[in-house]
Amino acid sequence: MQRFEYKVIPAPKRGEKARGVKTTEDRFALALTTLMNQLGAEGWDYVRADSLPCEERTGFTSTKTTFQNVLVFRRVIAAQSADAAGPARLLLQEPAPAAAPRLGPADTPASGKAPALGPAKPDLAAE
Numbered sequence: 001m002q003r004f005e006y007k008v009i010p011a012p013k014r015g016e017k018a019r020g021v022k023t024t025e026d027r028f029a030l031a032l033t034t035l036m037n038q039l040g041a042e043g044w045d046y047v048r049a050d051s052l053p054c055e056e057r058t059g060f061t062s063t064k065t066t067f068q069n070v071l072v073f074r075r076v077i078a079a080q081s082a083d084a085a086g087p088a089r090l091l092l093q094e095p096a097p098a099a100a101p102r103l104g105p106a107d108t109p110a111s112g113k114a115p116a117l118g119p120a121k122p123d124l125a126a127e
Contacts, residue, residue: 009070011070053066
């Protein structure tokens with residue numbers, strides 16, 4: 001079973017100027033070509049382009065919805081051995097039960113006779 005990792009980047013909004021490239025369409029195509037070739041050299045395969053809604057704040061209390069154009073790329077993750085636990089496998093494991101708290105005094109009491117206790121406050125009427 002192949003596993004993939006994905007990369008989503010904003011689509012270019014402007015074309016690139018270059019010698020011999022004059023029209024807007026050609027400049028935009030050049031920008032896409034350059035971007036796709038750079039990512040392809042890093043092992044990323046182009047999957048698709050999407051236009052997704054995004055809520056943006058305007059002012060203090062209102063929002064507006066805009067659409068963002070993104071490009072989706074993927075590449076194969078190197079196969080893992082059966083011993084190695086990948087991120088998906090770690091999510092499926094149940095957490096280890098926490099140790100039960102120990103009840104009782106924080107310190108072990110000293111053995112022997114307890115000290116004698118006197119009054120908490122001196123008797124003020126005696127004065």
